[in-house]
Amino acid sequence: MQKEMSQRPDPERAELIRAKADLERTVARQSRELQEAVEQLESFAYSIAHDMRAPLRTMHQYAEIVARDFANQVPPEALSYLEKIMGAAEKLDSHIREVLVYTRVSQGRLEMQPISLDRILSEILLMAPHLNSPAVELTARLPLHPVIGDHTALTQGFSNLLANAVKFVPAERKPKIEVWTELRGENVRIYIKDNGIGIAANDQERIFKLFERLQPESTYEGSGIGLTIVRRAVERMNGKLGVESEEGKGSTFWIELRKGEL
Protein backbone atom coordinates (compact mmCIF):
# COMPACT_ATOMS: atom_id res chain seq x y z
CA MET A 1 0.00 0.00 0.00
CA GLN A 2 2.75 2.37 1.02
CA LYS A 3 4.70 1.44 -2.07
CA GLU A 4 1.77 2.27 -4.26
CA MET A 5 1.38 5.69 -2.65
CA SER A 6 4.98 6.60 -3.11
CA GLN A 7 4.81 5.73 -6.81
CA ARG A 8 1.75 7.85 -7.39
CA PRO A 9 2.60 11.50 -8.17
CA ASP A 10 1.68 13.82 -5.37
CA PRO A 11 0.71 17.15 -7.00
CA GLU A 12 0.73 19.06 -3.72
CA ARG A 13 4.21 17.92 -2.83
CA ALA A 14 5.51 18.67 -6.31
CA GLU A 15 3.94 22.12 -6.11
CA LEU A 16 5.60 22.68 -2.75
CA ILE A 17 9.01 21.68 -4.08
CA ARG A 18 8.54 24.01 -7.04
CA ALA A 19 7.47 26.87 -4.78
CA LYS A 20 10.46 26.28 -2.50
CA ALA A 21 12.85 26.31 -5.44
CA ASP A 22 11.22 29.50 -6.76
CA LEU A 23 11.51 31.15 -3.39
CA GLU A 24 15.17 30.18 -3.05
CA ARG A 25 15.89 31.56 -6.50
CA THR A 26 14.08 34.82 -5.71
CA VAL A 27 15.92 35.23 -2.41
CA ALA A 28 19.25 34.47 -4.08
CA ARG A 29 18.52 36.96 -6.87
CA GLN A 30 17.42 39.66 -4.43
CA SER A 31 20.48 39.11 -2.23
CA ARG A 32 22.69 39.37 -5.29
CA GLU A 33 20.95 42.57 -6.41
CA LEU A 34 21.20 44.05 -2.94
CA GLN A 35 24.86 43.15 -2.74
CA GLU A 36 25.45 44.73 -6.16
CA ALA A 37 23.55 47.86 -5.12
CA VAL A 38 25.64 48.15 -1.95
CA GLU A 39 28.84 47.67 -3.94
CA GLN A 40 27.77 50.30 -6.48
CA LEU A 41 26.91 52.72 -3.71
CA GLU A 42 30.24 52.16 -2.01
CA SER A 43 32.08 52.55 -5.27
CA PHE A 44 30.13 55.77 -5.91
CA ALA A 45 31.05 57.02 -2.43
CA TYR A 46 34.67 56.20 -3.19
CA SER A 47 34.80 58.14 -6.44
CA ILE A 48 32.94 61.13 -4.96
CA ALA A 49 35.29 61.18 -1.99
CA HIS A 50 38.27 60.85 -4.28
CA ASP A 51 37.15 63.63 -6.61
CA MET A 52 36.37 65.93 -3.69
CA ARG A 53 39.98 65.91 -2.60
CA ALA A 54 41.25 67.64 -5.76
CA PRO A 55 39.41 70.97 -5.34
CA LEU A 56 40.13 70.85 -1.63
CA ARG A 57 43.82 70.57 -2.37
CA THR A 58 43.53 73.55 -4.71
CA MET A 59 41.75 75.67 -2.07
CA HIS A 60 44.30 74.80 0.59
CA GLN A 61 47.31 75.44 -1.57
CA TYR A 62 46.14 78.81 -2.91
CA ALA A 63 45.24 79.98 0.62
CA GLU A 64 48.68 78.83 1.74
CA ILE A 65 50.42 80.49 -1.20
CA VAL A 66 48.71 83.82 -0.47
CA ALA A 67 49.63 83.49 3.22
CA ARG A 68 53.26 82.60 2.48
CA ASP A 69 54.17 84.43 -0.73
CA PHE A 70 52.19 87.60 -0.04
CA ALA A 71 52.55 87.71 3.74
CA ASN A 72 53.81 91.31 3.64
CA GLN A 73 50.83 92.54 1.68
CA VAL A 74 48.11 90.81 3.68
CA PRO A 75 46.93 92.33 7.00
CA PRO A 76 47.36 90.06 10.05
CA GLU A 77 43.61 89.70 10.45
CA ALA A 78 43.26 88.42 6.88
CA LEU A 79 46.20 86.05 7.47
CA SER A 80 44.34 84.55 10.42
CA TYR A 81 41.32 83.96 8.15
CA LEU A 82 43.54 82.23 5.61
CA GLU A 83 44.76 79.98 8.42
CA LYS A 84 41.11 79.17 9.17
CA ILE A 85 40.49 78.25 5.52
CA MET A 86 43.50 75.93 5.63
CA GLY A 87 42.39 74.41 8.92
CA ALA A 88 38.92 73.71 7.55
CA ALA A 89 40.35 72.19 4.37
CA GLU A 90 42.66 69.96 6.44
CA LYS A 91 39.74 68.80 8.57
CA LEU A 92 37.58 68.02 5.55
CA ASP A 93 40.46 66.25 3.85
CA SER A 94 40.99 64.10 6.91
CA HIS A 95 37.28 63.19 6.95
CA ILE A 96 37.37 62.31 3.27
CA ARG A 97 40.41 60.12 3.82
CA GLU A 98 38.49 58.26 6.52
CA VAL A 99 35.57 57.73 4.14
CA LEU A 100 38.07 56.35 1.64
CA VAL A 101 39.45 53.99 4.28
CA TYR A 102 35.90 52.90 5.10
CA THR A 103 35.06 52.13 1.48
CA ARG A 104 38.40 50.37 1.03
CA VAL A 105 37.75 48.21 4.09
CA SER A 106 34.24 47.55 2.75
CA GLN A 107 35.26 46.69 -0.78
CA GLY A 108 38.80 45.34 -0.73
CA ARG A 109 39.36 41.66 -1.36
CA LEU A 110 40.08 39.80 1.86
CA GLU A 111 42.71 37.15 2.26
CA MET A 112 41.86 35.23 5.40
CA GLN A 113 44.91 33.55 6.88
CA PRO A 114 46.61 32.85 10.22
CA ILE A 115 48.03 36.13 11.48
CA SER A 116 50.43 37.00 14.26
CA LEU A 117 48.88 39.75 16.36
CA ASP A 118 52.28 40.43 17.93
CA ARG A 119 53.55 41.31 14.48
CA ILE A 120 50.53 43.44 13.63
CA LEU A 121 50.89 45.32 16.90
CA SER A 122 54.57 46.05 16.29
CA GLU A 123 53.79 47.20 12.74
CA ILE A 124 51.10 49.55 14.07
CA LEU A 125 53.50 50.97 16.64
CA LEU A 126 56.05 51.59 13.90
CA MET A 127 53.49 53.42 11.79
CA ALA A 128 51.98 55.38 14.70
CA PRO A 129 54.93 56.34 16.89
CA HIS A 130 52.73 58.49 19.17
CA LEU A 131 51.27 55.24 20.56
CA ASN A 132 54.76 54.19 21.52
CA SER A 133 55.81 57.51 23.08
CA PRO A 134 56.56 58.17 26.77
CA ALA A 135 53.31 60.16 26.88
CA VAL A 136 51.39 56.89 26.56
CA GLU A 137 51.64 53.84 28.80
CA LEU A 138 50.99 50.83 26.61
CA THR A 139 51.17 47.34 28.07
CA ALA A 140 50.74 44.31 25.83
CA ARG A 141 50.57 40.86 27.43
CA LEU A 142 52.68 39.07 24.86
CA PRO A 143 52.51 36.72 23.16
CA LEU A 144 49.09 37.55 21.77
CA HIS A 145 47.31 34.52 20.38
CA PRO A 146 47.31 34.31 16.57
CA VAL A 147 43.98 34.64 14.77
CA ILE A 148 42.51 33.99 11.34
CA GLY A 149 42.00 37.31 9.62
CA ASP A 150 42.90 39.60 6.78
CA HIS A 151 46.10 41.53 7.38
CA THR A 152 44.87 44.91 6.09
CA ALA A 153 41.41 44.75 7.68
CA LEU A 154 42.79 43.61 11.02
CA THR A 155 45.53 46.24 11.04
CA GLN A 156 42.95 48.92 10.29
CA GLY A 157 40.55 47.71 13.00
CA PHE A 158 43.22 47.19 15.63
CA SER A 159 44.93 50.53 14.98
CA ASN A 160 41.65 52.46 15.07
CA LEU A 161 40.83 50.96 18.49
CA LEU A 162 44.32 51.82 19.77
CA ALA A 163 44.03 55.36 18.39
CA ASN A 164 40.68 55.81 20.15
CA ALA A 165 42.10 54.41 23.39
CA VAL A 166 44.67 57.22 23.37
CA LYS A 167 42.36 59.91 22.03
CA PHE A 168 39.40 59.73 24.38
CA VAL A 169 41.34 60.45 27.54
CA PRO A 170 41.01 63.73 29.48
CA ALA A 171 43.94 66.05 28.73
CA GLU A 172 45.25 65.93 32.31
CA ARG A 173 45.34 62.12 32.43
CA LYS A 174 48.17 59.98 31.02
CA PRO A 175 46.66 57.43 28.62
CA LYS A 176 47.12 53.86 29.83
CA ILE A 177 46.32 51.08 27.40
CA GLU A 178 46.36 47.36 28.01
CA VAL A 179 46.21 44.80 25.22
CA TRP A 180 45.75 41.08 25.73
CA THR A 181 44.10 38.07 24.15
CA GLU A 182 41.95 35.32 25.60
CA LEU A 183 41.15 31.93 24.09
CA ARG A 184 37.42 31.29 23.96
CA GLY A 185 36.90 27.82 22.50
CA GLU A 186 37.67 28.04 18.80
CA ASN A 187 37.94 31.83 18.98
CA VAL A 188 40.35 34.43 20.25
CA ARG A 189 39.18 37.62 21.86
CA ILE A 190 41.52 40.60 21.58
CA TYR A 191 41.02 43.16 24.34
CA ILE A 192 42.05 46.81 24.27
CA LYS A 193 41.48 48.51 27.59
CA ASP A 194 41.91 52.23 28.23
CA ASN A 195 41.59 54.66 31.13
CA GLY A 196 39.62 57.18 29.09
CA ILE A 197 36.30 58.94 29.49
CA GLY A 198 34.22 55.78 29.04
CA ILE A 199 30.83 55.43 27.40
CA ALA A 200 27.43 55.50 29.13
CA ALA A 201 25.50 52.21 28.81
CA ASN A 202 22.76 53.67 26.60
CA ASP A 203 25.30 55.17 24.17
CA GLN A 204 27.21 51.96 23.60
CA GLU A 205 25.10 50.89 20.60
CA ARG A 206 25.38 54.27 18.89
CA ILE A 207 29.13 54.49 18.78
CA PHE A 208 29.50 51.91 16.00
CA LYS A 209 27.17 53.79 13.64
CA LEU A 210 28.49 55.89 10.78
CA PHE A 211 29.28 59.54 11.68
CA GLU A 212 27.93 59.16 15.22
CA ARG A 213 29.76 61.24 17.78
CA LEU A 214 29.18 61.37 21.50
CA GLN A 215 31.67 64.13 22.18
CA PRO A 216 31.80 67.62 20.63
CA GLU A 217 34.43 67.90 17.95
CA SER A 218 35.96 70.84 19.79
CA THR A 219 36.93 68.48 22.65
CA TYR A 220 37.88 65.36 20.71
CA GLU A 221 38.65 65.74 17.01
CA GLY A 222 37.39 63.27 14.47
CA SER A 223 34.67 62.46 11.99
CA GLY A 224 32.88 59.71 13.88
CA ILE A 225 33.79 57.10 11.32
CA GLY A 226 36.65 55.33 13.12
CA LEU A 227 34.55 52.74 14.96
CA THR A 228 32.37 52.13 11.92
CA ILE A 229 35.54 51.19 10.06
CA VAL A 230 36.40 48.76 12.88
CA ARG A 231 32.90 47.28 12.77
CA ARG A 232 33.00 46.85 9.00
CA ALA A 233 36.46 45.28 9.10
CA VAL A 234 35.41 42.83 11.82
CA GLU A 235 32.11 41.97 10.11
CA ARG A 236 33.91 41.21 6.87
CA MET A 237 36.25 38.84 8.72
CA ASN A 238 33.18 37.12 10.21
CA GLY A 239 34.19 38.26 13.66
CA LYS A 240 32.48 39.96 16.55
CA LEU A 241 33.09 43.33 18.15
CA GLY A 242 32.01 44.63 21.51
CA VAL A 243 32.66 47.07 24.30
CA GLU A 244 32.45 47.01 28.06
CA SER A 245 32.48 50.45 29.54
CA GLU A 246 31.27 52.74 32.26
CA GLU A 247 31.14 56.50 31.93
CA GLY A 248 34.23 58.08 33.44
CA LYS A 249 35.92 54.76 34.10
CA GLY A 250 37.47 53.81 30.79
CA SER A 251 36.46 51.31 28.14
CA THR A 252 37.46 47.84 27.08
CA PHE A 253 36.86 47.15 23.40
CA TRP A 254 37.20 43.64 22.07
CA ILE A 255 37.39 41.92 18.71
CA GLU A 256 36.70 38.20 18.46
CA LEU A 257 38.02 36.15 15.57
CA ARG A 258 38.71 32.48 14.86
CA LYS A 259 41.92 31.32 16.46
CA GLY A 260 44.84 30.76 14.14
CA GLU A 261 47.89 28.49 14.22
CA LEU A 262 51.17 29.81 12.90
Place this chain on the structure above:
Amino acid sequence: MINPAPILHVEDNEDDQFFLKRAFNAAGIQNTVHIVNDGQKAIDYLSSQGDYADQQQFPTPCLVILDLKLPKIHGLDVLKWIRSHKEFKSIVVVILSSSPLRNDVDMAYNIGVNSFLVKPLSADQMTHIGRLIKEYWLEANEFSSVCDVNGPPDKLGVRPPRLFDGQ
Protein backbone atom coordinates in the same frame (compact mmCIF):
# COMPACT_ATOMS: atom_id res chain seq x y z
CA MET B 1 75.88 67.45 -11.68
CA ILE B 2 72.31 68.11 -12.66
CA ASN B 3 71.25 66.59 -15.95
CA PRO B 4 70.29 69.52 -18.17
CA ALA B 5 67.69 67.62 -20.22
CA PRO B 6 64.15 68.92 -19.83
CA ILE B 7 61.41 67.57 -17.62
CA LEU B 8 58.07 66.57 -19.15
CA HIS B 9 55.11 67.32 -16.91
CA VAL B 10 51.96 65.50 -18.02
CA GLU B 11 49.06 67.13 -16.19
CA ASP B 12 45.69 68.44 -17.32
CA ASN B 13 44.80 70.44 -14.20
CA GLU B 14 46.16 73.97 -14.55
CA ASP B 15 46.29 74.48 -10.79
CA ASP B 16 48.39 71.36 -10.35
CA GLN B 17 50.66 72.53 -13.19
CA PHE B 18 51.13 75.79 -11.29
CA PHE B 19 51.73 74.08 -7.93
CA LEU B 20 54.49 71.90 -9.34
CA LYS B 21 56.05 74.84 -11.17
CA ARG B 22 56.07 76.82 -7.94
CA ALA B 23 57.57 73.86 -6.05
CA PHE B 24 60.29 73.43 -8.69
CA ASN B 25 61.09 77.15 -8.53
CA ALA B 26 61.29 77.00 -4.74
CA ALA B 27 63.60 73.98 -5.02
CA GLY B 28 65.78 75.83 -7.52
CA ILE B 29 65.22 73.37 -10.38
CA GLN B 30 66.48 75.07 -13.52
CA ASN B 31 65.67 72.40 -16.10
CA THR B 32 63.20 73.44 -18.74
CA VAL B 33 59.78 72.02 -17.88
CA HIS B 34 57.53 71.19 -20.83
CA ILE B 35 53.89 70.77 -19.92
CA VAL B 36 51.42 68.67 -21.90
CA ASN B 37 47.82 68.40 -20.81
CA ASP B 38 46.70 65.01 -22.03
CA GLY B 39 48.00 61.49 -22.52
CA GLN B 40 48.06 61.70 -26.32
CA LYS B 41 50.22 64.84 -26.23
CA ALA B 42 52.67 63.06 -23.91
CA ILE B 43 53.06 60.31 -26.51
CA ASP B 44 53.27 62.89 -29.32
CA TYR B 45 56.00 64.72 -27.43
CA LEU B 46 58.07 61.62 -26.81
CA SER B 47 57.70 60.35 -30.35
CA SER B 48 58.32 63.82 -31.84
CA GLN B 49 54.98 63.94 -33.59
CA GLY B 50 52.69 66.84 -34.51
CA ASP B 51 53.38 70.00 -32.50
CA TYR B 52 56.44 68.35 -30.98
CA ALA B 53 58.26 67.40 -34.17
CA ASP B 54 61.12 69.80 -33.51
CA GLN B 55 63.56 67.78 -31.42
CA GLN B 56 65.75 70.79 -30.76
CA GLN B 57 62.86 72.55 -29.11
CA PHE B 58 61.37 69.42 -27.54
CA PRO B 59 64.24 67.11 -26.66
CA THR B 60 63.88 63.74 -24.94
CA PRO B 61 63.22 64.48 -21.25
CA CYS B 62 65.33 63.07 -18.44
CA LEU B 63 62.28 62.84 -16.23
CA VAL B 64 58.55 62.46 -16.87
CA ILE B 65 56.17 63.57 -14.13
CA LEU B 66 52.93 61.80 -14.96
CA ASP B 67 49.41 62.28 -13.67
CA LEU B 68 47.05 59.30 -13.96
CA LYS B 69 43.58 60.70 -14.61
CA LEU B 70 44.34 62.29 -17.96
CA PRO B 71 42.12 63.17 -20.90
CA LYS B 72 42.35 61.03 -24.06
CA ILE B 73 44.85 58.45 -22.80
CA HIS B 74 45.05 57.37 -19.16
CA GLY B 75 48.36 57.85 -17.39
CA LEU B 76 48.87 54.10 -16.94
CA ASP B 77 48.47 53.63 -20.71
CA VAL B 78 50.99 56.39 -21.34
CA LEU B 79 53.33 54.54 -18.99
CA LYS B 80 52.70 51.28 -20.87
CA TRP B 81 53.47 53.03 -24.14
CA ILE B 82 56.72 54.43 -22.72
CA ARG B 83 57.85 51.08 -21.38
CA SER B 84 56.95 49.23 -24.57
CA HIS B 85 59.27 51.40 -26.68
CA LYS B 86 62.86 50.41 -26.27
CA GLU B 87 64.15 53.93 -26.78
CA PHE B 88 62.14 55.21 -23.79
CA LYS B 89 62.30 52.16 -21.56
CA SER B 90 64.90 53.70 -19.33
CA ILE B 91 63.41 57.17 -18.98
CA VAL B 92 62.66 57.95 -15.36
CA VAL B 93 58.90 58.22 -14.87
CA VAL B 94 57.48 59.49 -11.61
CA ILE B 95 53.73 59.35 -11.14
CA LEU B 96 52.21 62.28 -9.27
CA SER B 97 48.62 61.29 -8.69
CA SER B 98 45.83 62.55 -6.50
CA SER B 99 45.24 59.25 -4.76
CA PRO B 100 47.16 56.16 -3.83
CA LEU B 101 44.59 53.62 -5.07
CA ARG B 102 46.17 50.27 -4.30
CA ASN B 103 45.37 48.88 -7.76
CA ASP B 104 46.86 51.88 -9.54
CA VAL B 105 50.02 51.77 -7.44
CA ASP B 106 50.49 48.04 -8.03
CA MET B 107 49.77 48.31 -11.74
CA ALA B 108 52.12 51.28 -12.13
CA TYR B 109 54.99 49.37 -10.53
CA ASN B 110 54.18 46.26 -12.57
CA ILE B 111 54.38 48.31 -15.76
CA GLY B 112 57.66 49.80 -14.60
CA VAL B 113 57.22 53.20 -12.99
CA ASN B 114 60.22 54.46 -11.05
CA SER B 115 58.32 56.15 -8.26
CA PHE B 116 54.72 56.84 -7.22
CA LEU B 117 54.00 60.09 -5.39
CA VAL B 118 50.67 61.41 -4.13
CA LYS B 119 49.76 65.08 -4.60
CA PRO B 120 49.82 66.58 -1.14
CA LEU B 121 47.22 68.81 0.46
CA SER B 122 49.55 71.65 1.34
CA ALA B 123 51.85 73.88 -0.67
CA ASP B 124 54.64 73.34 1.88
CA GLN B 125 54.47 69.59 1.28
CA MET B 126 54.48 70.26 -2.46
CA THR B 127 57.64 72.35 -2.07
CA HIS B 128 59.12 69.45 -0.13
CA ILE B 129 58.31 67.12 -3.05
CA GLY B 130 59.99 69.60 -5.41
CA ARG B 131 63.14 69.46 -3.28
CA LEU B 132 63.05 65.66 -3.07
CA ILE B 133 62.76 65.40 -6.85
CA LYS B 134 65.69 67.74 -7.26
CA GLU B 135 67.93 66.10 -4.67
CA TYR B 136 67.16 62.50 -5.54
CA TRP B 137 66.25 62.28 -9.20
CA LEU B 138 68.17 65.23 -10.59
CA GLU B 139 71.24 65.26 -8.35
CA ALA B 140 71.89 61.88 -6.72
CA ASN B 141 70.49 59.69 -9.47
CA GLU B 142 72.39 58.62 -12.60
CA PHE B 143 70.29 58.75 -15.74
CA SER B 144 70.63 56.33 -18.61
CA SER B 145 72.20 57.65 -21.79
CA VAL B 146 68.79 58.01 -23.44
CA CYS B 147 68.46 61.41 -21.84
CA ASP B 148 72.12 62.26 -22.01
CA VAL B 149 72.11 65.48 -23.97
CA ASN B 150 75.48 64.73 -25.57
CA GLY B 151 75.23 60.97 -25.34
CA PRO B 152 75.94 58.41 -28.04
CA PRO B 153 72.96 58.32 -30.35
CA ASP B 154 74.12 55.48 -32.64
CA LYS B 155 72.82 52.48 -30.73
CA LEU B 156 69.54 54.06 -29.87
CA GLY B 157 66.45 54.23 -31.97
CA VAL B 158 66.29 57.97 -31.61
CA ARG B 159 68.93 60.60 -31.77
CA PRO B 160 69.29 62.36 -28.43
CA PRO B 161 69.00 66.09 -28.98
CA ARG B 162 72.10 68.18 -28.85
CA LEU B 163 71.40 71.08 -26.59
CA PHE B 164 74.98 72.22 -26.43
CA ASP B 165 76.22 71.84 -29.96
CA GLY B 166 79.82 72.85 -30.32
CA GLN B 167 80.74 72.12 -26.70
